[in-house]
Amino acid sequence: MQFFVKHLYLIAPILAIAAVVGGYFFLKSKIKPVPHVEIKHEEIVFDAEEYLRSLKAKNKPFNQQGVHLLLLKRTRQKEGVYLESLxxxxxxxxxxVVHCFHKVMxxxxVPVITSGNDYPYHAKNSKHYMNAALDFRIVNLPMNKRRELVEMAQLRLGYRFRVLWEKGEAEHLHVELLE
Known part of the structure; x- marks a missing residue:
């Protein structure tokens, strides 16, 4: 009996440790694994002749959705890129910009769009979150072609857009709509 009284001060820490370990295993048993989902990407091939035939047959101008679909067909998108609300x-x-890529390369x-409104690490007030910016991969282009592409894109887009050559680890061509 004297042993228990002598070591009574150890009961509180032992109970606290037991509660923490028990809580950990309780929470761990409630966590469900994230299911693995494989996204199947369709390879969309743009055929200029088919496109021209469809224009002649329909004989009507592009609407907003048609331009969006054309952008999707003329580019590839990095996995996870969200472009639906552009x-x-x-x-x-x-x-x-795709036209500029074709002139230069x-x-x-086929240009690759690396970001629309999907990447959580853009600057706080980035135009990406307003669906008013796109990023294109240029890291695989020769240095002189990158410069030519940036200059040509800025000339073609004019004063309504800003074209930036963002250098660094994730080098890309950034295109944003100005106010």
Whole structure:
């Protein structure tokens, strides 16, 4: 009995440790694993002749959705890129940038869009969160072609857009709609 009285001060820490360990295992048993979902990407091939035939057959101009679909067909998108809420002006700007890529790299080149409104690490007031900005991959282009592309895109888009060559670890071409 004297042993228990002598070591009575150890009961509180032992009970606290037991409660923490018990709580940990209780919470761990409630956590469900995140299911693995495989996203199947369709390879969309743009055929200029088919596109021209469809224009002649329909004989009507592009609507907003048509321009958006054309942007999606003329580019590839990095996995996870969200482009569905883009402003219509950004769809048109994207088509212009694709044209610049073709002028600089040739008609067979397919540009890659690396960000729309999807990346949580843009600056707080980034135009990406307003669906008014796109990023294009340029890290795989030769240095002189990158410069030519940036200059040509800024000329083609004019005063309504800002074209930035963002250098660094994730080098890309940033295109945003100005106010």
């Amino acid at each position: 402003l219509p002006a950004m769809d048109s700007a994207g088509i212009e 040739g008609d067979d080149y």
